[in-house]
Amino acid sequence: MKISLDAMGGDFAPRAVIEGSLLAAEEIESSIILVGREEDIRAHMSELGAKKPESIEIVNSTEVIDMGEPLSRALRKRDSSIRVAANLVKSGRAEAFVSMGHSGAVMAAGIITLGKIPGVERPALATLIPTIKGTSALIDVGANVDSKPVNLLQFALMGRAFIKAAIEKENPTVGLLSNGEEDIKGNDITKQAHNLLKNNITNYVGYVEGKDILLGDVDIIVCDGFVGNIILKMGEGFVELLPRFIMKKIEGLSEGEGARPSLEYMSSLDEFDRLVRENFDYNQYGGAPLLGINGICILGHGRSKATAVKNAIHMAEGFAKGRLVCEMEKEFSKPPTLGKPVIN
Amino acid sequence: MKISLDAMGGDFAPRAVIEGSLLAAEEIESSIILVGREEDIRAHMSELGAKKPESIEIVNSTEVIDMGEPLSRALRKRDSSIRVAANLVKSGRAEAFVSMGHSGAVMAAGIITLGKIPGVERPALATLIPTIKGTSALIDVGANVDSKPVNLLQFALMGRAFIKAAIEKENPTVGLLSNGEEDIKGNDITKQAHNLLKNNITNYVGYVEGKDILLGDVDIIVCDGFVGNIILKMGEGFVELLPRFIMKKIEGLSEGEGARPSLEYMSSLDEFDRLVRENFDYNQYGGAPLLGINGICILGHGRSKATAVKNAIHMAEGFAKGRLVCEMEKEFSKPPTLGKPVIN
Numbered sequence: 001m002k003i004s005l006d007a008m009g010g011d012f013a014p015r016a017v018i019e020g021s022l023l024a025a026e027e028i029e030s031s032i033i034l035v036g037r038e039e040d041i042r043a044h045m046s047e048l049g050a051k052k053p054e055s056i057e058i059v060n061s062t063e064v065i066d067m068g069e070p071l072s073r074a075l076r077k078r079d080s081s082i083r084v085a086a087n088l089v090k091s092g093r094a095e096a097f098v099s100m101g102h103s104g105a106v107m108a109a110g111i112i113t114l115g116k117i118p119g120v121e122r123p124a125l126a127t128l129i130p131t132i133k134g135t136s137a138l139i140d141v142g143a144n145v146d147s148k149p150v151n152l153l154q155f156a157l158m159g160r161a162f163i164k165a166a167i168e169k170e171n172p173t174v175g176l177l178s179n180g181e182e183d184i185k186g187n188d189i190t191k192q193a194h195n196l197l198k199n200n201i202t203n204y205v206g207y208v209e210g211k212d213i214l215l216g217d218v219d220i221i222v223c224d225g226f227v228g229n230i231i232l233k234m235g236e237g238f239v240e241l242l243p244r245f246i247m248k249k250i251e252g253l254s255e256g257e258g259a260r261p262s263l264e265y266m267s268s269l270d271e272f273d274r275l276v277r278e279n280f281d282y283n284q285y286g287g288a289p290l291l292g293i294n295g296i297c298i299l300g301h302g303r304s305k306a307t308a309v310k311n312a313i314h315m316a317e318g319f320a321k322g323r324l325v326c327e328m329e330k331e332f333s334k335p336p337t338l339g340k341p342v343i344n
Numbered sequence: 345m346k347i348s349l350d351a352m353g354g355d356f357a358p359r360a361v362i363e364g365s366l367l368a369a370e371e372i373e374s375s376i377i378l379v380g381r382e383e384d385i386r387a388h389m390s391e392l393g394a395k396k397p398e399s400i401e402i403v404n405s406t407e408v409i410d411m412g413e414p415l416s417r418a419l420r421k422r423d424s425s426i427r428v429a430a431n432l433v434k435s436g437r438a439e440a441f442v443s444m445g446h447s448g449a450v451m452a453a454g455i456i457t458l459g460k461i462p463g464v465e466r467p468a469l470a471t472l473i474p475t476i477k478g479t480s481a482l483i484d485v486g487a488n489v490d491s492k493p494v495n496l497l498q499f500a501l502m503g504r505a506f507i508k509a510a511i512e513k514e515n516p517t518v519g520l521l522s523n524g525e526e527d528i529k530g531n532d533i534t535k536q537a538h539n540l541l542k543n544n545i546t547n548y549v550g551y552v553e554g555k556d557i558l559l560g561d562v563d564i565i566v567c568d569g570f571v572g573n574i575i576l577k578m579g580e581g582f583v584e585l586l587p588r589f590i591m592k593k594i595e596g597l598s599e600g601e602g603a604r605p606s607l608e609y610m611s612s613l614d615e616f617d618r619l620v621r622e623n624f625d626y627n628q629y630g631g632a633p634l635l636g637i638n639g640i641c642i643l644g645h646g647r648s649k650a651t652a653v654k655n656a657i658h659m660a661e662g663f664a665k666g667r668l669v670c671e672m673e674k675e676f677s678k679p680p681t682l683g684k685p686v687i688n
Contacts, residue, residue, distance in 0.1 A: 066525070120624030130584055142523055145531035161484045179486060179573035182412070187489035214585045226531045227571055229523035233554030234575060238582055241558045243477055 003316045004094035007036030008064045008081040009101020010309075011302050016046050017100060020057055020309020028308070030317050031055040033094055035085040037062070039202060059084060065102045067302060074105040082106055086113040089295050093190065095320035096296030098287065098312050100304045107143055108296035110290045117325070119332035123292035124155050124225065126162045127232065127298060128285055130290070131216025137163045138213070140222050141288055142229035149192035152176065153336060156201050158222035158246070158291040161327035172219035174201050175208030182207070193254065197222070199337045205287055286311030289319060292328065296320050347660045349436035352408045352425040353445020354653075355646050361444060362388050364653020365400055374661050375399040377438055381406070382459030389570040403428060404447055409446045411646055418449040426450055430457040434546060434641050440640035442631065443658050444648045451487055453635045454641035461669070463676035466491070467636035468499050468569065470506045471576065475560025481507045481559070482540035482557070482564035485632055486573035493536035496520065497565055497680055499547050502635040505671035509663060510609065516563035518545050519552030521571060526551070531570070539568075543681045628652050630655030633663060634671065640664050 005021055007014045014036055020031050022045075027280035031054075034041055038060040045052055052058070058171065059086040063077040072248050077083065082101055086109040088094040099106045110122055118340040124140035144151060156174045163172045164240045176194055178186045185207060186194060197204045223231070286308055296319045349365055353360045365376050368387075375398075378385055382404040388394055396402070403426040407421040408472060421427065426445055430453040432438040434612070443450045453589055455467055468484035483503045486494060498517045507516045520538055522530045529551060536585055543550045557575065630652055631644035640663045644656040 024516060030614040042548030070528075145523065179489060181568050183413070184490060187568075190570070210579070211584070213578055214581050224531075226523050226534070227574060228553040230521060230571060230575065233579060234557055235554075236576065237555030237558050237580075238579075240555070242586075244476060 001300050001312055001317065001320055002031050002033055002088075002094040003028075003320070004033040004035055004059070004085040004088040004097040005309075006081045006085045006097070006099035006106075006236075007041050008061075009032045009067075009099040009106070010300065010304050011067065011100075012305060013100065015044055015048075016305045018050075019048065019306035019307050020313065022048070022050050022053070023053045023306055023310040024313040026055045028314060028317050029269065031057065033057050033059050033085075035059045035061050035088070036081040037064070043056070050242070052160040055314065059088065060079040061085075069102060071102075071104040071108065071340070072232045074102055076299070080105070080230055082109050083113070086110060086297070089297075090114060091324050094284045095123055096298065096316035097098070098298045098300060098309075098316045100287075100300035100302060100309065100312070102132060103299055103302070106297065106299050110293050110295070114295040114297065115291045117134055117292055117332055119154075119292055119294035119335075120158075120328075121154060123210050123290050124151075124158055125288045126291050127288045128166060129213065129235075131214050133168055133216030136213075136216055136219055136221060137166070138223070139291070140223065140228050141232045142225045143290065144225040147189065147224040148224070149189055150194050152189070152193035152224065153200055154292070154332075155198055155222045156204070156220065158328060159222060160201075161324060162196055162289065162291055163219050165322045165324035170221055172204055173203045173205050174220045174222060175205050175212065175215075175218035177213075177221050177223035178207035178209065179210060180207065185245075192200070193222075193255035209257055230294050286313070286315045289315070293323075293333060295327065296302065296324065302336070345661065346375050346438040346443040347372075347657055348377040348379055348403070348429040348432040349402050349447050349653075350425045350441070350443035350450075351378045352405075353396075353411075353443040353450070354644065354648050355411065355444075356490075356649060357444060358384055359388055359392075360649045361653050362390065362394075363650035364648070364657065366392070366394050366397070367457040367654040369399045370398045370658035372640070372658060373666070374439070376657065377401050377403050377429075377432060379403045379405050379432070380425040381390060381408070386446055390452075393682075394504060395684055402430065405500045409449045411446055412447075413446060415448040415452065415551065417541070418446055421454055424449070426453050427457070429642070432444055432640075432684040434458060439626065439659035440642065442642045442644060442653075442660045442674050444631075444644035444646060444653060444656070445639045447486070447643055447646070450643050451609050451634055452666055454637050458637045460597065461587050461636055461638055461676055463502055463679075464502075464672075465498060465635035466495050467573075467634050468495075468502055469632045470503060470635050471632045473557065473579075475558050477560030478513055480557075480560055480565060481510070481660055482572055483635070484569035485576045486569045487634065488569040489580065490570075491533065491568040493540050494680070495531055496533070496537035496568065498636070498676075499538040499566045500541055500548070500564065502672060503566060503687065504545075505668060505675045507563050508671050509668035513563055515547055517547045517549050517561075518564045518566060518669070519549050519556065519562035521565050521567035522551035522553065524551065538565075540680065541661070545607065579608060598651065630657070630659045633659070633668070636670075640668065 061081045063080040065074040085097040125143040126139040287298040290297040405425045407424040409418040429441040469487040470483040631642040632643040
């Protein structure tokens with residue numbers, strides 16, 4: 001099994017991507033195809049003092065899509081590392097592709113090159129989130145804005161396939177993110193989707209609130225990508241900033257009347273920081289799969305360092321070995337019951 | 345100066361509200377009017393072993409709006425504690441009213457009884473949020489769903505008046521919450537609002553992301569109430585659950601190969617927990633003012649205990665003494681420049 005990896009995508013590419021691939025090569029069964037400027041890749045490898053392992057091959061591509069490039073221009077680069085990496089899956093030379101690069105270009109490459117699963121209107125990005133009770137899925141975390149009710153229903157179906165494939169959870173529960181639990185809550189689109197989900201999703205528990213995201217009582221939380229993206233980034237910000245915030249408070253305390261905190265206390269804070277990062281940091285999850293397409297495409301965080309890249313490759317291998325696409329096709333094999341429209 | 349307080353609203357009413365009013369009475373200059381079933385209020389006071397202070401008076405109201413009651417039924421209760429508390433402001437007997445009760449009924453009472461400030465289309469709920477750099481405002485946190493672009497513009501204007509009155513910050517910066525910083529990001533409504541804000545708001549910094557909420561580089565973050573409510577509750581959940589989450593991890597560690605964490609470590613965790621709560625807990629902020637109405641209305645959290653009630657009363661007194669309504673009228677004194685519509 002082979003994973004194609006966009007060597008040129010991400011804020012710390014190609015160095016961090018190459019480092020990540022070297023780490024992954026030691027841990028996974030699959031081999032890795034690094035796609036990008038071969039010369040650059042080889043130069044970075046030797047700078048890293050690494051000999052290219054047998055299980056990593058390099059496929060040259062001449063163009064690079066910059067992180068901030070307009071999508072229209074990015075899509076015209078036919079020999080970009082993103083496009084070539086996706087093509088390797090299309091042609092059957094690889095089973096999955098991974099990129100930390102330009103998110104719009106990666107999603108477009110996934111959809112255009114691999115195609116959508118029949119019945120899927122809009123593919124979506126999903127992510128696993130750590131909760132008190134284990135692991136849940138949040139979908140969509142940024143592929144779509146202005147989702148229609150039927151898109152939210154499809155996100156629920158995709159979420160089911162995702163959670164089955166990712167954590168082997170059968171009969172997962174599904175909740176729809178809203179501004180309250182009662183049926184009268186929700187904006188217009190959410191209310192319409194609530195009705196669709198009631199009619200079509202087994203184990204649909206209804207609306208869930210912001211506080212439920214970490215609680216873990218629901219396996220899959222469905223939302224529009226505008227909201228999902230804000231939530232995800234807020235969570236990342238919280239994890240990153242909380243230790244700094246507390247440290248500032250402690251400094252404030254020690255400048256004031258109280259005694260300076262003890263060394264034990266300070267090292268405990270480091271420990272706390274480590275625990276928070278280990279459990280909430282996106283680097284540990286590696287990436288978000290683009291769901292609803294005919295193949296495996298993992299979009300990593302732009303700020304990924306080597307560990308995050310390695311974990312994204314692990315995720316890609318896991319899905320490539322597993323039943324993600326098969327479960328997805330099953331979910332979309334029958335047309336949805338639309339039911340009565342909600343009158344507002 | 346007098347603050348009217350709905351004694352019957354909230355999950356722990358009337359007990360927690362009465363306790364909160366007793367705490368506040370010792371700290372504030374204003375007197376408090378407790379509104380609700382006089383008999384119940386007096387019974388709870390004596391159960392608490394408290395003698396009613398001079399600075400607290402009781403106004404009897406016969407009806408109570410339950411937390412989960414449909415709004416249509418709630419609004420028919422003309423002698424409800426919420427309505428009577430609002431009427432006291434209308435008639436000039438009190439300068440502000442505070443309720444931890446049914447949020448829809450409180451907002452309706454505020455808008456219907458006190459009226460909107462000329463030019464305001466939809467009042468909004470604002471809240472102060474702690475950040476790395478100090479304090480920011482988030483608006484709307486739940487009064488409105490499906491806000492139109494012009495509503496988001498008005499939230500920015502209200503936010504300006506709010507932050508000036510609340511933390512005396514002049515020339516505050518304003519950001520619009522979106523799924524990315526670039527101009528091409530945003531859903532349809534947000535893009536249109538982006539254009540309006542550019543044309544009308546001094547110190548508008550453009551789109552901000554979820555990670556910026558805690559960062560504190562922007563004084564006012566504007567969003568639709570559907571999103572704001574989800575964010576607020578997610579933040580609350582994070583604060584509440586993070587210590588539990590970490591504790592579980594530690595228990596997991598100590599059952600595994602590692603040594604059981606030391607007592608120092610455990611007590612540091614308590615300390616951390618305390619610091620998080622002191623800085624992020626809604627109980628410390630007390631409540632969210634309903635902005636855009638002709639008077640001061642503070643909506644407290646339904647789960648408020650005595651400290652939160654006390655802090656909501658403090659907030660009400662602060663705004664009643666200050667320049668909130670005056671600043672609000674100034675913000676709405678000139679019609680907005682609509683500019684060219686955004687073509688998507």
